[in-house]
Amino acid sequence: MNIGEIAKRAGVSRSTVSYTLSGRRPVSEDTRQKIQRVIDELGYQPNATARALANGRTNTIGLVFPPAGNHYTGMQLDFIGSVTEAAAVYDYDVLLSPSGADRDRSFQRLMGERRVDGAILMEIRLRDDRLDHLTAADFPAVAIGRTAHPAGGWWVGLDHTALAAACVHHLADLGHRRVALVNRPVQLLRAGYESAHRGLDGFTKAAADRGLTVRTYCCGDDAASGLACLERILHDDPAITALVTLNEAALGGLYRGLARAGRQVPHDFSVTGIVANRWAETVTPRLTAADVPAEQMGRLAVELLVERLDHPDAPARHHLLEPPISLRASTAPAVRTAADPTNS
Amino acid sequence: MNIGEIAKRAGVSRSTVSYTLSGRRPVSEDTRQKIQRVIDELGYQPNATARALANGRTNTIGLVFPPAGNHYTGMQLDFIGSVTEAAAVYDYDVLLSPSGADRDRSFQRLMGERRVDGAILMEIRLRDDRLDHLTAADFPAVAIGRTAHPAGGWWVGLDHTALAAACVHHLADLGHRRVALVNRPVQLLRAGYESAHRGLDGFTKAAADRGLTVRTYCCGDDAASGLACLERILHDDPAITALVTLNEAALGGLYRGLARAGRQVPHDFSVTGIVANRWAETVTPRLTAADVPAEQMGRLAVELLVERLDHPDAPARHHLLEPPISLRASTAPAVRTAADPTNS
DNA sequence: GGTGATCGTCGAACCGGTTCGGATAGTTCG
DNA sequence: CGAACTATCCGAACCGGTTCGACGATCACC
Numbered sequence: 001m002n003i004g005e006i007a008k009r010a011g012v013s014r015s016t017v018s019y020t021l022s023g024r025r026p027v028s029e030d031t032r033q034k035i036q037r038v039i040d041e042l043g044y045q046p047n048a049t050a051r052a053l054a055n056g057r058t059n060t061i062g063l064v065f066p067p068a069g070n071h072y073t074g075m076q077l078d079f080i081g082s083v084t085e086a087a088a089v090y091d092y093d094v095l096l097s098p099s100g101a102d103r104d105r106s107f108q109r110l111m112g113e114r115r116v117d118g119a120i121l122m123e124i125r126l127r128d129d130r131l132d133h134l135t136a137a138d139f140p141a142v143a144i145g146r147t148a149h150p151a152g153g154w155w156v157g158l159d160h161t162a163l164a165a166a167c168v169h170h171l172a173d174l175g176h177r178r179v180a181l182v183n184r185p186v187q188l189l190r191a192g193y194e195s196a197h198r199g200l201d202g203f204t205k206a207a208a209d210r211g212l213t214v215r216t217y218c219c220g221d222d223a224a225s226g227l228a229c230l231e232r233i234l235h236d237d238p239a240i241t242a243l244v245t246l247n248e249a250a251l252g253g254l255y256r257g258l259a260r261a262g263r264q265v266p267h268d269f270s271v272t273g274i275v276a277n278r279w280a281e282t283v284t285p286r287l288t289a290a291d292v293p294a295e296q297m298g299r300l301a302v303e304l305l306v307e308r309l310d311h312p313d314a315p316a317r318h319h320l321l322e323p324p325i326s327l328r329a330s331t332a333p334a335v336r337t338a339a340d341p342t343n344s
Numbered sequence: 345m346n347i348g349e350i351a352k353r354a355g356v357s358r359s360t361v362s363y364t365l366s367g368r369r370p371v372s373e374d375t376r377q378k379i380q381r382v383i384d385e386l387g388y389q390p391n392a393t394a395r396a397l398a399n400g401r402t403n404t405i406g407l408v409f410p411p412a413g414n415h416y417t418g419m420q421l422d423f424i425g426s427v428t429e430a431a432a433v434y435d436y437d438v439l440l441s442p443s444g445a446d447r448d449r450s451f452q453r454l455m456g457e458r459r460v461d462g463a464i465l466m467e468i469r470l471r472d473d474r475l476d477h478l479t480a481a482d483f484p485a486v487a488i489g490r491t492a493h494p495a496g497g498w499w500v501g502l503d504h505t506a507l508a509a510a511c512v513h514h515l516a517d518l519g520h521r522r523v524a525l526v527n528r529p530v531q532l533l534r535a536g537y538e539s540a541h542r543g544l545d546g547f548t549k550a551a552a553d554r555g556l557t558v559r560t561y562c563c564g565d566d567a568a569s570g571l572a573c574l575e576r577i578l579h580d581d582p583a584i585t586a587l588v589t590l591n592e593a594a595l596g597g598l599y600r601g602l603a604r605a606g607r608q609v610p611h612d613f614s615v616t617g618i619v620a621n622r623w624a625e626t627v628t629p630r631l632t633a634a635d636v637p638a639e640q641m642g643r644l645a646v647e648l649l650v651e652r653l654d655h656p657d658a659p660a661r662h663h664l665l666e667p668p669i670s671l672r673a674s675t676a677p678a679v680r681t682a683a684d685p686t687n688s
Numbered sequence: 689g690g691t692g693a694t695c696g697t698c699g700a701a702c703c704g705g706t707t708c709g710g711a712t713a714g715t716t717c718g
Numbered sequence: 719c720g721a722a723c724t725a726t727c728c729g730a731a732c733c734g735g736t737t738c739g740a741c742g743a744t745c746a747c748c
Binding site: 356357358359360363369370371372375394396397398399400 | 725726727728729730732733734735
Binding site for chain 3: 012013014015016019025026027028031050052053054055056
């Protein structure tokens with residue numbers, strides 16, 4: 001049931017059917033109706049693959065996310081959802097990059113075999129060879145995240161430096177003097193993940209500015225690791241009164257560790273960090289945190305990509321977001337305990 | 345840079361290049377090397393769209409999930425991840441169905457325009473017209489979930505009836521006599537979502553068997569609704585000592601409501617339900633719950649679909665999973681309070 | 689009534705692969 | 719040395735659309 005079949009039954013040529021469908025050339029009202037009747041009757045729908053081949057565009061965008069670990073974190077999945085919904089608005093489908101062990105394969109698959117018109121990349125690293133490749137090949141792509149040298153690129157990023165600093169200032173304003181940072185897993189930090197690096201930078205600098213005593217930890221992306229990490233924190237320095245987490249997957253474990261150690265949140269221990277709304281709202285007490293506006297970022301990334309696809313010569317654009325800290329219930333003024341002076 | 349270009353530079357015909365790539369006909373070692381050199385030199389990769397058109401298969405499967413509400417729940421997103429990873433194993437890409445307002449549009453887009461070879465459907469309803477359409481059209485599809493009459497279909501499902509019943513029995517064994525059910529939102533129940541219906545059935549029947557006093561509630565898919573729902577529960581019957589939740593997104597709110605009401609979990613209130621591992625591990629105390637093995641289900645769905653695609657005449661197969669309840673820390677024997685006899 | 693513009697439609701080429709039948713050259717055998 | 723056979727490769731058709739140039743019919747106009 002192809003366009004030739006429709007043409008035959010309507011007694012016209014294939015091109016006439018095509019023009020009635022696309023409207024790129026005038027067709028008389030009579031033949032239009034005749035053709036439309038046949039189409040409705042047979043329930044004909046043009047083959048997307050053939051159309052893509054002829055047009056040179058697939059109307060599909062690729063969403064590339066190398067598997068950080070074995071499982072997906074909530075944040076990654078939020079991006080997937082928002083990108084998909086935003087793409088639908090512009091009549092694009094979203095193809096998920098198969099996240100096989102070797103990232104090159106899926107990458108080549110999407111780009112090299114021209115399965116997609118453009119790509120959105122997640123989990124950006126400070127030095128990201130994927131982006132280098134794409135830039136070199138002039139392949140339309142937009143990054144969710146930004147490299148060490150983002151100038152001249154297409155991206156939508158979160159100012160992790162400023163957000164982590166804001167968390168530190170928030171805690172310092174509340175009187176906390178000894179603060180821990182719970183970062184993403186050490187493999188990700190080593191691999192150069194931008195959120196881990198910029199978050200660490202912002203935390204460290206702001207803490208230095210405020211004269212805080214800090215310790216930084218890397219922590220696996222799951223609740224059990226969070227629990228272990230918190231035990232290590234309290235073991236290393238029992239006088240610590242607050243923490244900033246960049247790791248939302250560990251959040252539940254951190255809370256559980258605090259409860260197990262007999263520390264009440266926020267009464268005698270404050271917790272904050274950079275955590276998506278959905279997760280921050282779910283824990284008890286609700287987390288005071290800088291939101292990760294995943295929905296907005298996904299939407300903006302799609303808008304940038306569509307603009308780039310529609311106007312291949314458009315100058316590069318980007319969005320750097322710095323959402324405010326949402327004050328909820330997990331931070332409180334530090335209580336001067338006996339432990340602090342004796343331990344410092 | 346197409347196959348003709350390669351052929352020209354290698355001094356052979358297009359078909360010879362094609363056969364060297366596919367290996368479907370013997371090619372002499374000399375020409376093979378000659379062609380391969382040109383391919384490596386130019387970094388040629390065959391165009392997937394053209395190949396799909398010629399082959400009649402796109403090597404892509406569609407993942408269809410109508411938007412339950414405005415946002416994605418964790419469970420939906422877990423399925424997406426697991427399906428994608430499993431599909432990659434079989435060399436399939438995954439196309440996310442654009443979840444526009446009218447579900448028919450995205451549906452037609454994927455199936456009618458033959459953008460995908462097959463589909464995996466999520467969020468199944470007891471009477472699901474999408475599945476009816478697909479079955480009628482003999483389109484290869486596998487459902488994650490099962491309809492009211494699943495016989496003869498391709499699906500992988502969770503026995504929500506048995507799981508909810510198991511939760512009830514677990515609570516009854518612990519001595520609880522007054523138990524609440526927190527279900528999915530009322531719109532989903534009305535729409536006939538199978539998990540909501542079967543879970544409710546299993547809960548109700550098991551409670552009747554054990555002679556429990558129960559109340560059932562529908563609850564929005566977010567923490568705030570969970571909080572409100574819990575307040576309603578305690579208001580309606582302060583003597584309730586346990587709840588079963590089918591709604592994992594509300595879990596955090598339920599916990600927060602209990603804390604606010606001064607009920608210690610599990611000491612004077614037990615919580616259990618059907619909740620994915622990842623969420624159950626994240627709350628404090630960790631939730632005793634029937635796991636939703638999203639990873640396994642996604643993998644099984646892909647395996648069934650691939651089998652169906654490879655063997656169009658294979659008899660229908662399915663998997664009905666009934667994972668055990670993971671005993672964690674959120675349930676405990678009921679304490680006979682004074683409230684119970686007075687209020688009953 | 690002939691000329692030129694306009695409208696509607698057709699045929700053919702093309703997108704970039706795959707696949708089938710046949711042609712050519714080289715080999716084997718009687 | 720010719721016939722039969724095999725190993726290789728080529729050319730053309732095809733997948734299902736889109737698009738360009740051209741052609742015939744209709745119409746306005748002088």
